[in-house]
Amino acid sequence: MRPALGRLFPQQYRKPVVSAIVASALVAMVAVSCLMLPPGDGSNVQLVDCGKGAPLARAAAEMKRKGVIRSATLLVVLARIKGIDGQVQAGTYQLNDGMSLSEILRKMVAGEIYANRFAVPEGYSIYQLAELLESRRIHPKVDFLAACSDKGVMQEFGIPGNTVEGYLFPATYNIMPNMKPVDTVRMMLRQFEKACGQLSPQLARGSARHRLVTMASIVEKEAVDPKERPLIASVFYNRLRKGMRLQSDPTAVYGVRPFAGKVSGDDVHRLSPYNTYRIKGLPPGPIGNPSAGAIQAAMKPQTSPYYYFVAKRDGTHFFSTTLDQHNIAVTKYLKNKGRNISSSGDVPGLRNDHPNFTDGR
Incomplete structure (x- = not known):
């Protein structure tokens, strides 16, 4: 370093040059440090897509555009320094402007993709599910019900009748932001086949399965x-x-x-x-x-x-x-429960049986 400076600069200029270089380096370090700081307090929450096979730079640019990070270039460079730029998993991520670059990269490498977690309650009908999905702002009710009567889907899964009622298996699902109602229905139907396949071969597709599921739906509601x-x-x-x-x-x-x-x-x-x-x-x-x-x-x-x-x-x-x-x-x-129908048998044309009428034939 000294011989090189000696050739380039006379003795009287060496100290100022070194000082300038050091100062520039410090300024650069401060600038980088500032760029690495989160741009906000976390109140700016955004969904960012990282496409399968797409370069990290594309997602980084989207983060910068949405105000989640200060520098797209710095995020990419940091990923390369850490050796994880090729480990980022595809998906939609929920990020906010209070997250550090390291935290964002950790989340993307771990594949912590954003999804609406939606539980199908046991016994719920497609109409109840449609209202629940709409209230959660996941799918409009009319669109979900239309997907439930999609003839192509019903043929694909061997479901007779007019809807997929009975075959949307009660479980918790991760519904991605870009999923269409028909995609959600297919996911629930696949879970039904998986779960029921573990119960018995008796649940193979066909009319026998349909009668069995129909009986099960009544039992579910009564019990x-x-x-x-x-x-x-x-x-x-x-x-x-x-x-x-x-x-x-x-x-x-x-x-x-x-x-x-x-x-x-x-x-x-x-x-x-x-x-x-x-x-x-x-x-x-x-x-x-x-x-x-x-x-x-x-x-x-x-x-x-x-x-x-x-x-x-x-x-x-x-x-x-x-x-x-x-x-x-x-x-x-x-008798004293305040039911709308009592056991008195006073309903014209029908007689008192389970639990309201007596004959049952």
């Missing part, structure tokens, strides 16, 4: 206590074998409103292909999306002599073999 699912399933199978109507309350309001534990006289008289107070046998399809436990109960119901059950005050049920036993239970548990 407040999951432990009662196999016993409730046995009641419905017993009634089917005897040619009795199922007379399940939740079927009377399907497609009209969510079942909340009560039905009215108008409900049980409603003309609907799903209303098992008016039709014999199973409805044409599921009335909700059952859990694995409900499907298991429909596959392997408990053996019992029961044909009736009525809800007790704690949410569990009292099961009866005969109509007389059932009517006594209805009087005991429902």
Whole structure:
């Protein structure tokens, strides 16, 4: 260094030159340090896409444009220094202007992509899911319902009927920002096939599976206590074998409103292909999306002599073999509960059975 300076600068200029070089280096270091600082306090939250196979520089430029970082070049250089520029995973990331460059790179290398976590509650119908998705600002209700009746999707997954009702498996899903409603439906259907494939080969596609899922959806709606699912399933199978109507309350309001534990006289008289107070046998399809436990109960119901059950005050049920036993239970548990339908048998054209009418045929 000294010989070179000696040749370039006389003695009297060496000290100022060195000072200038040092000062420039310090200024550069300060500038770099400033550029590495987060530009804000974290209040500016942005979604940034890192495309598969796209250079990191493209995502860095988007971050700079959205005010998440101060320098796109510095982010790329830092990634190269760390040797991780080729380890960044594709996806959409939620970043904010209070994050350091190192923190951003760590998140992108770890693949902590942004997604809406959405849980499908057990037994929810497609109509309830559509409202829930819209309230979470994930999908508009009308678009999700349209995806649920997409004929191409239904053919792809071997689902009969008019909608995918019953086949949107209750689980928690990561819904990406760019996903369309039909993509969400497909993801839930794939989870159904995966989960049910683990239960039994009996759940292969076809009419037998459709009947099983339909029964499971009714059991799911009726069973407040999951432990009662196999016993409730046995009641419905017993009634089917005897040619009795199922007379399940939740079927009377399907497609009209969510079942909340009560039905009215108008409900049980409603003309609907799903209303098992008016039709014999199973409805044409599921009335909700059952859990694995409900499907298991429909596959392997408990053996019992029961044909009736009525809800007790704690949410569990009292099961009866005969109509007389059932009517006594209805009087005991429902007379003073303020139900819209009592056990008095005063509904014209229908008689008192499960839990509201007596005949069931």
